[in-house]
Amino acid sequence: MRGVKKQDLPQKNCPVCGRPFSWRKKWEENWNEVKYCSDKCRKSKNSRSF
Template identity: 75%
Template sequence: MKGIKKQDLPEKNCVVCGRPFTWRKKWEKVWDEVKYCSEKCRRTK
């Protein structure tokens, strides 16, 4: 993902709140499994 502009990063919608969130470096290896935009939404399931 090096050299990619922020606007070109992959994006998903949170399954709880429906807000879009973009790819983060810490999710690089688990991006397919990420469902929630934040810890709060993950706890709310």
């Protein structure tokens, strides 16, 4: 992903909050498994109440 502009990075929508989130370097190895935009959404995946 080197040399790619931020606006051209892959994006996904968080199933909990519905917000789009972009690829991050720390997710390079497992981008296909990433589902949630943050730890807060990952922890509240069952309750869905913010």
